[in-house]
Amino acid sequence: MKKLISVLTLVVIAFALAACGQSKSAENKKITVAASPAPHGEVLEHAKEEMKKKGYDLEIKVVNDYKVPNKLLDKGDVDANLFQHVPYLNAEKKSHGYKIEEVGKVFTTPMGVYSKKYKNIKDIPEGSTIYVSNNPAEEGRFLSFFVNEGLVKIKKGVKIEDAKFDDIVENKKHLKFNNQQGAEFLPKTYKSGEGAAVIMNSNYAMDNGLKPSKDAIVMEDKSSPFANILAVKEGHKNDKKFQELIKVLQSKDMKHFIEKKYGKDVVPYEAK
Incomplete structure (x- = not known):
């Protein structure tokens, strides 16, 4: 009887660990990004299909108040955000102590x-x-x-x-x-x-x-230093899922999408 209980206990633990592993794996394959409506949210929507091919579920949380996305990221309510440029991020970090860093530049919304x-x-x-x-x-x-x-x-x-x-x-x-x-x-x-x-x-x-x-x-013209960035919590910019996402956001396909949809109103980032 004791052996049977021991075996059952091990089986239960094994199932629990497997379920936990599957849950963590599913979490790792999901990326929630806080973003301004347009063009940020629309650009991320276009990225969804390519990210799906890579095995990632991209979820977009649209936010129209620029004071909110960094709060959400800092609290861990989202995995990343796309709405700001580096000077703004630096000012936010100085004011609020946010531990947030840039993954890469995506486009400029010319002022x-x-x-x-x-x-x-x-x-x-x-x-x-x-x-x-x-x-x-x-x-x-x-x-x-x-x-x-x-x-x-x-x-x-x-x-x-x-x-x-x-x-x-x-x-x-x-x-x-x-x-x-x-x-x-x-x-x-x-x-x-x-x-x-x-x-x-x-x-x-x-x-x-x-x-x-x-x-x-x-x-503004293309020389503007205010390109919008994909940002994440400090220490995570090299995480595989964020590197995969920035590759998609900086791809030739995305550049073509942005130019076709927005013309000169949005300038896709071009690495020097």
């Missing part, structure tokens, strides 16, 4: 200046208000449009991607930058006609029915 009143950035009159998001990591990005046109100068030695409004040393037209709202509200500000111009990312513009390459009076 643009939008105006219902002016066709050229140089036509914006003195003392005008420019609406921008309340994202401090992008202040240099906002300023770059005006620096490039010679309307604003920043301190010597400060890289444009690191620049802050406090680094302005010359503002020829005394422009005012209103940064009191989140990026998701800027399309509404633009449509209402507030201020002389609104600066926003192409993904927020597209989500609100705008075509950046047509509606923006000026846009």
Whole structure:
């Protein structure tokens, strides 16, 4: 009787271990990614089939608030996220202590200046208000449009991607930058006609029915240092599943998909 119980116990343990192993294996084959709706979520949707061929189940959690994806990743509610560039990630890590790292760059959603009143950035009159998001990591990005046109100068030695409004040393037209709202509200500000111009990312513009390459009076070019990245928890960027995912996201097929679907409104990353 004791032998029978021992044998049964071993069988139960074996089944339990096997089930546990299968469960862990299934978990390892699933990748949950938090992403902005478009183009981020749509790009990941396109990646699903190729990832399935590689044996991975790609699940997309769409989030329209840029303060949320890093929180979800830090808490372990998702495995990765796709919505931010490196300067923003660095600012988030500094502010919140997140242990998050870049796996690789995917594409750039070019930022643009939008105006219902002016066709050229140089036509914006003195003392005008420019609406921008309340994202401090992008202040240099906002300023770059005006620096490039010679309307604003920043301190010597400060890289444009690191620049802050406090680094302005010359503002020829005394422009005012209103940064009191989140990026998701800027399309509404633009449509209402507030201020002389609104600066926003192409993904927020597209989500609100705008075509950046047509509606923006000026846009970033391919030299922009603000490519959006696939990010994961520190220590995991070399995990096989994330390396497989970044290969798909940087593939020729994905480049073709992005160019065909978005034209100049989204710029696929090209490794140098």
